[in-house]
Amino acid sequence: MAQKSSIVTDSGKVRRVIVVGGGLAGLTTVIKLCEAGIPVDLFSLVPVKRSHSVCAQGGINASVNTKGEGDSPQVHMEETVYGGDFLANQPPVNGMAHAAPGIVYMLDRMGVPFNRTPEGLLDFRRFGGTLFHRTAFAGATTGQQLLYALDEQVRRYETVDVENEKGVVVRGEKMVRKWEFWDFLGIIQDENGRAVGITAQDTKTMGIESFIGEAVCLATGGPGIIFGKSTNSVINTGTAASEVYQQGACYANGEFIQVHPTAIPGADKLRLISESVRGEGGRVWVPKDTKEKRRGRDVPESQREYFLENKYPGYGNLVPRDIASRELFLKCFHEGKGVYNNKSGKNELEVYLDVTHLPKEVLRKKLAGVLEIYEKFANEDPYENPMRIFPAVHYSMGGLWVDFEKSADGKLLVGSPRNQATNIEGLYAAGECEYAYHGANRLGANSLLSCIYGGMVAGPAIASYVKNLDRSSFDVKSSTFEKAVKVQQSKYDAILKMDGPENPYRIHDDLAQTMLRDCTIERNNAVLEKVIAKIDECEERWHKVGVTDSGPRANQGAQFVRHLKNMLILARVIAQGARNRDESRGAHYKPDFKQRDDDNWLRTTMAMYAENSNKSHVNYIRELDYPLLGKTVHVTDAVDISLVKPRARKYETAGAASANAKGSEKTDEKTAAT
Incomplete structure (x- = not known):
């Protein structure tokens, strides 16, 4: 029999869900839980507005098709699983692609200052792995604008009083309590292994405390700092996911690490030059002469090798990131054709990314944020000089294994407690710290979308889980928390x-x-x-x-x-x-x-x-059983490919005929799987 109230215990204590991580996934999860009437404790290692989501530059995908190109959520889904080399379970991807337009419109209503066309419509740019203009953007600081908008919504809930199911206010309790500068140490499990809270450390006082939660959701980002030089923030060590992995959570597809093709080489870290630069017309090239001593801007057009455009005429500079990174690596490392350094007399591991042919007013309107980063750290004006870039570790497609429940229409069953659930009962995950949406390779601008969509799915799933628990975490012996x-x-x-x-x-x-x-x-x-x-x-x-x-x-x-x-x-x-x-x-x-x-x-x-x-050590398994609300769920390592049949990825000729096509002249790759 379920607890009388999912909000307040019989003794008057407020039952809260713990969300760890204050980026897009965490904030969205908090918002959806609050909408369901579930109070939340939000923990963040840094101030929420400093979460790594703030660093995202290029945009967020949604097939709104304002440019009349024939794009659709179905095509978005198909291109996502195609770009991910068919390793992603397709129902979650399908749900994400179909929810994307509504998510962008929701963000627009929240006040995100998206770029617009002269007609006042949302503007969209191209990103890798598609021939459509699908990426909504706010200049080159989209992540910051999205994070701030969601943070405002969560701050509103910090002022709202908790009410029980009858509308009675619980004095002194707010819907959201925020705990910034706290480092997650691990989940607390009851005698049955269910997550009933967390331990965390105050990074100012170094005090360690326990916190009771009816459920725990991790939204703690990726592990990029394992690779040292990365586009990730220094907080992205993967420590939270590693902790729960050591406590029994399954970790999935860990080997799939995305290397972004364009970053600024640096002694301390690698700073991202967004894919949006290529989406707005930036071109990648190397001098044909391997001993070319002139500056990039002085090399004539006829003496430049636009190697991505030559090999992939349809997608050009916007092939998926895994392909682009390998081509840059091939050009620099294996062929020795990187930019020549006059001082060292060697070809560097660098190629040119050039926007000098584009109108400066367009660059300032759409790319000022990222070009400013280049100018600051490379000490060179990118409006006048081609940028020198090379691939950098950027994103983890792998992460904590999470489940899903498929609906009749091949998407996700909204509110199912299985959605975003790990194999530890009561522990959920959303965002880059889980593996669900990108398969073997993430398409650009799908990350912000997957973070927000993952939170939109996790919130109702956790609310359903909490409302169907047969006992509260407050019923667990206090000694369990003291021992932790x-x-x-x-x-x-x-x-x-x-x-x-x-x-x-x-x-x-x-x-x-x-x-x-x-x-x-x-x-x-x-x-x-x-x-x-x-x-x-x-x-x-x-x-x-x-x-x-x-x-x-x-x-x-x-x-x-x-x-x-x-x-x-x-x-x-x-x-x-x-x-x-x-x-x-x-x-x-x-x-x-x-x-x-x-x-x-x-x-x-x-x-x-x-x-x-x-x-x-690592034990690899092919299947597992996990408990959920008194039942046992059985899952295997099989990938759900029920919506799009796997086929070879071929970007060399794909889209070539459609690059300048009119009317109905499209390759079947442009429609991705029809």
């Missing part, structure tokens, strides 16, 4: 006492260089064996760390030691998954296995944590 705090405090105290000879930042640098060099664009089994051996070595060195700070307040050194261990554990999932998957699919490319192997590898990689002799 003691365990985490003991772990932290042990870190503070670490006085070995190893520097944790050097260990991270060694790990990051290895992962970046040997586990990104091209993967070789013999080399991957060495990567795994390096992870073994780094794990052993971690136990000999000397903590760099033992202070009682704002101790970032001790916090980093904890994050480092979690990064090492996820690095193993990534590297071992890459070693095992003997095929090339999407972002996972092995020159020794160049073909996609649907017979053996059209399946989800499902990883479970194991530990032996104080060292992490």
Whole structure:
């Protein structure tokens, strides 16, 4: 029998859901829970408006078809699964693509300052993997505008009083309580393994506390800092996902890491140059003369090699990111045709991304934010000089495994407690920290969409779960929460006492260089064996760390030691998954296995944590059972391909005939699977 109230216990305590992560996925989840009347505790490692979603530049996809090109949500879905090399379960993608126009209109009503056409309609630009103008954008700072808009909506709920089902106000309780500068340490599980709360650490006082939650939703972003030089923020260590993975959550498709083709090479980190630059007409090229000493702007058109346009005449510079990155790597690394450096006398791992042929007023209107970043960090005017760029680690298609329930029309069954649920009862995930929407490769501008859509799905799913629980987390013995705090405090105290000879930042640098060099664009089994051996070595060195700070307040050194261990554990999932998957699919490319192997590898990689002799291991499984509201749900690694039949990806000729087509002259690739 369900609890009398899903909002207030019989003793008057407010039953809250815990959302960890204040980016687009987390904020959307909070909004949908509040709309369902469920109070929320929102935790964030940084101020919510500093969440990594703020860094997104290019836009958000939605097939509104204002330009009359014949685009539709159906085509969007088909191109997404096609671009992801058919590794994504298709019903969630289908639901996302069909919800996309409504999401963009919702954001517009919230006040997001989207660019508009002269007629006042929402403007759309092209992004990779499609021939349609499908990407709504707010200049080149779309992520920031979306994050701020959703943050305003959540702030409103911080002022709204909690009411029970009868409309009676609970004094002193607001719908949303925000906990910024708190580091997630792990979920708290009851005697049956159900998530009933979390432990977290205040990064100012370093105090560790427990928090009761009827359910927990992680929306904590990706693990890009495992690779060191990344377009990700330094907070993107993947620590939260790693923690729950170690507590029994399944991690899926970890080997699929997206390398963005265009970033600014830098000594400290790699700063993204958005795909929107190519979407607005930016062109990628290298000089035909490998010893070309003139500056890019002085190289005549006839002496430039536009290699993406030559090889992919239909898509040109907007082929999917995995393909573009491999082509840049081929040009620079294998062919040695990168931009020549007069000082070193070598060809650098750089190509040109050129917008100097475009009107400056258009660039300032649509791309000012990203061009300003280039000018600031490269100390060169991109309006007058071609930009020098190279691929960089950008996004994780893999993440925590989450379930879904398919509706009769091939989308998602709205409100099903299975949607976005991990295999740990009461634990949900949304955004980049889960794996559901992108398969083996994410199409540009689908990330903001998947974060918001994932939150829109997770909110009702969690609300349904909470309303059907047979008991509250407040019914769990207090000793369960006290024990969890003691365990985490003991772990932290042990870190503070670490006085070995190893520097944790050097260990991270060694790990990051290895992962970046040997586990990104091209993967070789013999080399991957060495990567795994390096992870073994780094794990052993971690136990000999000397903590760099033992202070009682704002101790970032001790916090980093904890994050480092979690990064090492996820690095193993990534590297071992890459070693095992003997095929090339999407972002996972092995020159020794160049073909996609649907017979053996059209399946989800499902990883479970194991530990032996104080060292992490990965157990790979093909199926699992998990509990949900008194029932057992059985799932396998099979990919749902019920909507679009898998076929080979061919972007070389695809769309070539339609690039200048009129009327009904379209290739079948432009309609993606008709």
